[in-house]
Amino acid sequence: MFTQSDLSQLSERGISEAKVMQQLQCFKDGFPALNIVAASALGKGIMKPSKAEEETYLNEWSAYLAGDHTILKFVPASGAASRMFKDLFEYLETGKETPFIDTFFGGIEHFAFFPELVRKAGIDTPRLKVVDVLLNGMHYGQLPKGLLLFHSYPDGERTPALEHMVEGALYAQNSKKEVNLHFTVSHEHLALFEKHVGEHSRAYEDKYGVHYHISFSEQKPSTDTIAADKHGDPFRTKDGKLLFRPGGHGALIENLGEQEADVVFIKNIDNVVPDRLKEPTVRYKRLLAGILVSKQAKAFRYLRELDLGMANLKEIKTFLNDELSVELPEYTSDSMRAVLNRPIRVCGMVKNEGEPGGGPFRVKEPDGRIQNQILESSQIADKKLMATATHFNPVDLVCGIRDYKGNRFDLPKFVDPKTGFISQKSKDGRELQALELPGLWNGAMANWNTIFVEVPIETFNPVKTVNDLLRPQHQ
Numbered sequence: 001m002f003t004q005s006d007l008s009q010l011s012e013r014g015i016s017e018a019k020v021m022q023q024l025q026c027f028k029d030g031f032p033a034l035n036i037v038a039a040s041a042l043g044k045g046i047m048k049p050s051k052a053e054e055e056t057y058l059n060e061w062s063a064y065l066a067g068d069h070t071i072l073k074f075v076p077a078s079g080a081a082s083r084m085f086k087d088l089f090e091y092l093e094t095g096k097e098t099p100f101i102d103t104f105f106g107g108i109e110h111f112a113f114f115p116e117l118v119r120k121a122g123i124d125t126p127r128l129k130v131v132d133v134l135l136n137g138m139h140y141g142q143l144p145k146g147l148l149l150f151h152s153y154p155d156g157e158r159t160p161a162l163e164h165m166v167e168g169a170l171y172a173q174n175s176k177k178e179v180n181l182h183f184t185v186s187h188e189h190l191a192l193f194e195k196h197v198g199e200h201s202r203a204y205e206d207k208y209g210v211h212y213h214i215s216f217s218e219q220k221p222s223t224d225t226i227a228a229d230k231h232g233d234p235f236r237t238k239d240g241k242l243l244f245r246p247g248g249h250g251a252l253i254e255n256l257g258e259q260e261a262d263v264v265f266i267k268n269i270d271n272v273v274p275d276r277l278k279e280p281t282v283r284y285k286r287l288l289a290g291i292l293v294s295k296q297a298k299a300f301r302y303l304r305e306l307d308l309g310m311a312n313l314k315e316i317k318t319f320l321n322d323e324l325s326v327e328l329p330e331y332t333s334d335s336m337r338a339v340l341n342r343p344i345r346v347c348g349m350v351k352n353e354g355e356p357g358g359g360p361f362r363v364k365e366p367d368g369r370i371q372n373q374i375l376e377s378s379q380i381a382d383k384k385l386m387a388t389a390t391h392f393n394p395v396d397l398v399c400g401i402r403d404y405k406g407n408r409f410d411l412p413k414f415v416d417p418k419t420g421f422i423s424q425k426s427k428d429g430r431e432l433q434a435l436e437l438p439g440l441w442n443g444a445m446a447n448w449n450t451i452f453v454e455v456p457i458e459t460f461n462p463v464k465t466v467n468d469l470l471r472p473q474h475q
Contacts, residue, residue, distance in 0.1 A: 014222035040360035057290030072261035163272035169208035223251035250437035257411035329368035348396030348455035419443025
């Protein structure tokens with residue numbers, strides 16, 4: 001099937017022929033439906049600590065920070081902001097006035113980027129010219145979200161990248177007042193990110209009394225997936241080459257697995273708020289972290305007791321059922337050890353108020369194990385099940401990626417490869433099938449221990465369109 005030229009192309013990307021054949025088989029076989037038991041709910045997979053319990057967990061996190069631990073904020077930030085400006089691009093192309101355009105110009109003075117826009121476009125400028133300057137002159141249509149001006153302050157404007165630097169200082173600084181921050185970025189934006197944070201790091205260090213260690217990584221070419229034609233055979237470009245596409249954010253599990261950290265916070269780049277609204281975010285991030293280190297310490301203790309042959313199996317079963325929300329077909333020392341010795345994540349979940357998409361569910365795995373999973377709508381065959389979900393996933397995770405002996409887990413080993421999906425795309429006017437890898441917080445973490453915790457809607461403030469920046473949460 002593959003020519004010598006094809007094999008050279010694979011070698012350049014670091015992709016094996018066997019891996020490509022496996023991906024092509026996915027186009028032919030598809031992906032099996034998940035065995036969903038029920039939507040997770042309060043008391044049935046989702047915990048809601050009392051006020052007293054919250055204080056206990058917050059104290060747990062404070063005590064943990066006082067020790068010698070490495071804390072990291074991991075921020076996926078490679079996506080371009082082009083979708084954020086979809087309506088403005090359409091306006092630039094058609095000139096058609098819409099309610100969206102009216103809202104944009106009605107509130108234009110309230111955007112953090114307005115002062116720069118005025119400097120570059122001038123005043124009393126036609127609407128179309130203003131939009132052209134924003135998207136093309138200021139490059140907002142091509143830049144990543146992390147480098148756009150989101151919020152205004154008396155001392156200047158902030159991008160999401162800078163807001164994440166502030167957040168890190170507020171809940172993730174260690175006992176040495178160090179803040180470790182890692183952005184995953186696209187190759188073409190790496191230099192821009194490095195320049196941006198480099199220009200502001202000293203000022204933020206002085207303001208918050210911390211020292212930043214900021215690192216970056218790119219999605220590896222070896223995680224790209226081959227595209228297929230409608231028959232499931234390799235799609236070839238006009239010059240006869242194989243076509244590879246980025247495998248989605250699930251590819252970042254390798255980037256995450258390379259981090260030297262005990263506890264990792266994960267949150268999307270666009271879910272940030274101004275300082276005046278940060279208190280709930282900070283409190284609940286600390287709460288989730290406190291729950292993580294508390295449950296993890298207990299799991300580590302049980303694993304050591306199992307090593308010594310001194311474990312109380314009944315007590316471990318209760319812990320698995322009640323605190324990790326895991327049910328096993330049989331409870332033996334070996335089966336319980338296997339579950340305990342996995343990466344662990346605590347995930348904030350927001351009450352469902354009509355948001356589209358998936359969320360927290362209870363899933364029965366092929367080995368009979370029932371556990372919490374974060375599912376996307378594409379993974380749920382019976383759409384009636386989606387209507388039963390009481391909560392949705394805001395991507396608010398705190399993760400433990402070391403085992404009880406202090407070694408990094410090999411995170412790709414905990415991916416469920418059967419949870420990818422196929423989407424329909426096009427190239428040069430020809431239809432193709434694209435293979436998405438299991439999502440970072442979906443199938444890529446399918447075999448982690450997962451704890452769901454209810455968090456308030458105030459902690460979820462994403463920016464999906466430019467007009468979202470006019471909402472009170474971003475002013």
